[in-house]
Amino acid sequence: MNKYSRIFNYLKSYKGKIVLYFICIVLSIIFSVVSMGMLAPFFDIIFLGEQGNLKKADNPITELVNRILLNLSGDLNPLYALGFICVVIITTIVFKNLFLYLSFNILNPIKNSIVNKLRSELYDKILHLPIGYFTEKRKGDLISRITNDVSEVEGSLVGALEGWVRDPVTILVNFTVLFIMSPQLTIAILVCIPLVGFILGRISRSLKRSSNEAAVKLGESLSVLDETLNGLRVIKAFNAENLLEERFNTINDELYRTKNRISKRRDLAAPTSEVLGVLVFVGILWFGGRHVLNAELLSPSMFLAYLAMFYNVINPVKALSTSFSNMQKGSAAIIRIEEILKTTATVDDNPGGKQLSDFAGNIEFRHAGFAYEDAVILKDINLTVERGKTIALVGSSGAGKSTLADLVPRFHDVTTGEVLIDGINIKDYRLASVRNHISIVTQEPILFNDSVANNIALGYPGATREQIIEAAKIANAHDFIIAREGGYDSNIGDRGSKLSGGERQRLTIARAVLKNPPILILDEATSSLDTESEKLVQEAINNLMTDRTSIVIAHRLSTVRHANEIIVLQRGSIVERGTHDELMAAQSIYKKLVTMQEVK
Numbered sequence: 001m002n003k004y005s006r007i008f009n010y011l012k013s014y015k016g017k018i019v020l021y022f023i024c025i026v027l028s029i030i031f032s033v034v035s036m037g038m039l040a041p042f043f044d045i046i047f048l049g050e051q052g053n054l055k056k057a058d059n060p061i062t063e064l065v066n067r068i069l070l071n072l073s074g075d076l077n078p079l080y081a082l083g084f085i086c087v088v089i090i091t092t093i094v095f096k097n098l099f100l101y102l103s104f105n106i107l108n109p110i111k112n113s114i115v116n117k118l119r120s121e122l123y124d125k126i127l128h129l130p131i132g133y134f135t136e137k138r139k140g141d142l143i144s145r146i147t148n149d150v151s152e153v154e155g156s157l158v159g160a161l162e163g164w165v166r167d168p169v170t171i172l173v174n175f176t177v178l179f180i181m182s183p184q185l186t187i188a189i190l191v192c193i194p195l196v197g198f199i200l201g202r203i204s205r206s207l208k209r210s211s212n213e214a215a216v217k218l219g220e221s222l223s224v225l226d227e228t229l230n231g232l233r234v235i236k237a238f239n240a241e242n243l244l245e246e247r248f249n250t251i252n253d254e255l256y257r258t259k260n261r262i263s264k265r266r267d268l269a270a271p272t273s274e275v276l277g278v279l280v281f282v283g284i285l286w287f288g289g290r291h292v293l294n295a296e297l298l299s300p301s302m303f304l305a306y307l308a309m310f311y312n313v314i315n316p317v318k319a320l321s322t323s324f325s326n327m328q329k330g331s332a333a334i335i336r337i338e339e340i341l342k343t344t345a346t347v348d349d350n351p352g353g354k355q356l357s358d359f360a361g362n363i364e365f366r367h368a369g370f371a372y373e374d375a376v377i378l379k380d381i382n383l384t385v386e387r388g389k390t391i392a393l394v395g396s397s398g399a400g401k402s403t404l405a406d407l408v409p410r411f412h413d414v415t416t417g418e419v420l421i422d423g424i425n426i427k428d429y430r431l432a433s434v435r436n437h438i439s440i441v442t443q444e445p446i447l448f449n450d451s452v453a454n455n456i457a458l459g460y461p462g463a464t465r466e467q468i469i470e471a472a473k474i475a476n477a478h479d480f481i482i483a484r485e486g487g488y489d490s491n492i493g494d495r496g497s498k499l500s501g502g503e504r505q506r507l508t509i510a511r512a513v514l515k516n517p518p519i520l521i522l523d524e525a526t527s528s529l530d531t532e533s534e535k536l537v538q539e540a541i542n543n544l545m546t547d548r549t550s551i552v553i554a555h556r557l558s559t560v561r562h563a564n565e566i567i568v569l570q571r572g573s574i575v576e577r578g579t580h581d582e583l584m585a586a587q588s589i590y591k592k593l594v595t596m597q598e599v600k
Contacts, residue, residue: 141219145336520551
């Protein structure tokens with residue numbers, strides 16, 4: 001049951017409501033049992049029709065009912081007693097359903113709250129996992145876990161909460177009454193229950209494995225769909241529609257076959273439990289009927305009431321077996337969710353850490369190294385970035401430029417050495433306070449399906465419209481924004497799809513301008529702009545970089561000629577450093593890189 005511990009932990013905060021739910025369920029069951037118990041005197045009246053015979057009770061239940069009837073009427077008339085029993089049955093059924101309705105009203109908000117908490121906790125965990133985690137995971141699989149798996153938990157585990165309480169209590173209460181009515185018959189039934197449970201358990205046990213297979217295949221299909229939507233232009237250009245269609249259909253067909261296996265096994269539980277229940281029921285008919293005919297154990301009326309009471313147990317038993325099957329199916333989903341929730345965050349916030357209120361000194365990499373699993377990305381980096389200076393990181397693809405820059409906002413944490421800001425280890429600061437002093441403009445513009453204004457104000461939610469407009473003007477974005485219908489309130493589409501590449505990049509630069517941080521990380525921010533826009537935006541960036549500490553990841557070396565220091569990286573190590581003129585005079589790697597780009 002450890003895999004369900006999170007669900008049970010959520011339930012702890014609803015102890016009072018769960019107790020109230022339990023009371024309502026017990027009352028509902030008691031009224032149901034009373035209505036069934038009234039059948040015995042009802043049959044006595046129909047079969048016997050004599051008051052005297054009613055007084056001859058052969059069990060405690062009939063005796064109790066007869067006493068109530070006699071105390072109410074004094075002189076019991078069969079028709080009066082029959083009418084009274086009918087009124088009692090109607091009244092008890094009304095109260096049974098009233099308390100059942102109240103139990104639903106208590107439980108449903110609890111179930112919805114559990115699913116809401118699970119989904120929120122999963123999303124929160126995804127937000128706080130380090131960047132490196134997502135390089136190893138397929139996006140479609142993560143989407144599947146937060147959507148399909150959570151829905152599976154809602155339908156199977158959380159949906160079974162009602163049955164976890166109601167059905168066992170119903171079975172327990174009814175079997176208690178059945179035992180009072182006839183211990184011999186009830187013991188015979190209880191002997192059969194382990195066999196029934198064993199058969200149903202064998203059916204349910206295989207659901208978990210198949211459900212996990214289905215979840216994996218669904219994640220793969222979502223990944224292919226995501227790749228298709230993102231790469232549709234390339235797919236069409238290379239006539240790769242058939243290739244992608246075949247890939248998707250292969251996964252989809254495997255998902256189809258797996259889900260069919262799940263459905264067959266899951267749907268087998270309910271009819272099997274019903275057949276087994278009927279077999280037990282028929283066994284009672286035969287065994288009990290013999291004793292009734294021989295005037296042993298039970299009277300005919302009590303035997304009929306016993307059968308009705310037992311039939312009242314069959315549905316809860318069937319529902320409980322179905323719930324167990326669904327739990328096995330849902331356990332695969334909860335395990336997949338737990339894999340994310342229990343993932344160790346390699347970048348942890350420091351709740352008791354210092355607040356970086358003002359960046360006044362420098363950023364220092366002291367023997368910093370970073371490795372991911374067995375791959376060493378950076379090793380023994382010693383670098384100081386003075387306040388107000390511009391440092392350019394250059395090198396071939398895979399040299400570690402982006403990883404080195406990512407250590408500053410703690411997208412990754414060093415595995416050896418340390419990174420310091422103003423002489424203090426970056427891990428000793430509150431994470432949010434560090435990132436509040438940093439703005440990042442990436443090579444690929446990252447925008448959201450929202451308005452222009454909200455995208456610019458992402459890092460400064462309290463910005464006024466005037467501040468947003470001023471930032472857009474500095475980034476040379478104001479003119480194209482006001483030319484759009486709706487202006488700053490216009491929606492830019494998914495990932496800014498309604499904008500050109502240059503317009504998207506200028507919005508991200510306006511976002512960085514508005515945040516107005518002391519530290520800038522620029523990943524070749526002008527690479528996706530046309531020539532005219534590049535000149536305007538580069539001028540805006542140069543103005544933005546004034547008196548700020550800037551780390552520039554350079555792909556086009558012509559953009560970093562004026563950097564205070566150029567760091568040349570190769571295979572995760574610093575191999576050269578200096579100004580543009582110094583490195584050109586050194587006749588080494590940097591000059592070769594510049595020469596290669598000039599030749600192009």
